[in-house]
Amino acid sequence: MPKSKAGMLSTKKIDVEVSLNSNALPSHSAIGIELSRWVLTLSNQATLTGKVELMFIMKKKKSSTMDCTMTFDLLAKMVQTRIAVKRSSSHKTKSLD
Template sequence: MAEKMNQQVHPFAQVNKQPRSDEESGTLTSDQELRRKKRIKLAIYIAAFAVFQTIVILVFALTVMRVKTPEVRLGTDVTFQNFKTGTQASPSFDLSFTTQVGVKNSNFGPYKFDSTIATFMYEGVTVGQVTIPKGKAGLRSTKKVTVTVNVNSNALQSTTSLGSELGAGVLTLNSQAKLSGKVELMFVMKKKKSAEMNCTMAIEVSTKAVQSMNCE
């Protein structure tokens, strides 16, 4: 009996509780779902960035890198130094005036053009010419070149139309020119562009002033 009492009593060892298989499955599923959502967000961000980059490139190509043809126009500010006209019965003209030729460049790069000749005509006949010197129109700006023009009716074979115009008090002249040059973009790309001028100037004889100026 004593021998039994002397025996040491050992408590039962606590058994470690193992997670159930359904709990493990639930944890794994939650982690997988979280990773899946992160991958979806990352894919959305990448797609949005790609779309943004595409839009930027398209806008850049359609605006900055697009080369437009410069415009050449005869200025409306005309100052006459010499103004001689005949009568309806004896029609003639001999004029000298100063004006400006404007070269408008709408590109995101300078337009360098060579010198050229501007021709002034009456009824298709050349009555005067002037040289437009070479120059450069800066990016998105207008280069104005001052020229002095001399025109006369000496080359006209017939003055019938001129007599009618002088009788009506208006002298009509047409001016044409073609500029050849290059547009430079981003300091590396050069594109050849030609600009043409075709203007019709109506001069009022009585006031010795330009009545109208139409350019195409």
């Protein structure tokens, strides 16, 4: 992911391309049952880590983790439900020299 900046009290949207691979599914997966109902459920987790600069004096390492579950209706070609949980954490504070 390229380096980027976001202004104070703002957010930065990024587009991410995802590859789906069914080879890693366990043998007891219920994907066949879901697909026979024309429904597909995907779960993922993403973590972003970076430095936040506070008033040009201090830098803080921050990370944010998002767990997301999406259910797609394949017949209607729509997202049925979407649940996202976001957690943030901070690390040690370091002064700029």
